[in-house]
Amino acid sequence: AQSVSQHNHHVILSEAASLELGCNYSYGGTVNLFWYVQYPGQHLQLLLKYFSGDPLVKGIKGFEAEFIKSKFSFNLRKPSVQWSDTAEYFCAVTNSGTYKYIFGTGTRLKVLA
């Protein structure tokens, strides 16, 4: 069955620190991968997406993610976090077989000013 794992549940960083959040998925077919962000009290918003082509994708607010097919991974990175990046981050995957859109359990990021 299709699934998504996010191993970091809570991350605390100081401003200007670098960020990497892990995401692994289990599905062998054609997938599309996404990262969403949820700020406190709000609904999810798209950060970036991977469909095909260059495995390094850039999103909004300085975020990027790298798709490594051999590792079934799609990790999110940001070179220097800001206090305003405090939020919960979700990895998601869809596949052409079932049309299901599955999310990971999320990573709660807190950035200290």
Added chain:
Amino acid sequence: NAGVTQTPKFQVLKTGQSMTLQCAQDMNHNSMYWYRQDPGMGLRLIYYSASEGTTDKGEVPNGYNVSRLNKREFSLRLESAAPSQTSVYFCASSEAWNSPLHFGNGTRLTVT
């Protein structure tokens, strides 16, 4: 420019009561989804509709039913609410199966 509209925003039910959560999108999207969000468990897919006229079970369908009334509307029904269904429910839509999701603002449901 409403996007995805969910009603109601808040609801309190007693165990055994029924209710329907409404969702409508005005973006002419083909696919619609219902999720529940619980602390530490992320978003779990309840049901989805890949296109008008079709519905399929997601990860946690038990205790719920859905209706894709037309292309715009996708409702979620709780026939006999249970405390385990206390959660925040999000409706979402997308142009296609591999497109980004657009979310509604959520319904906070409490079952006592």
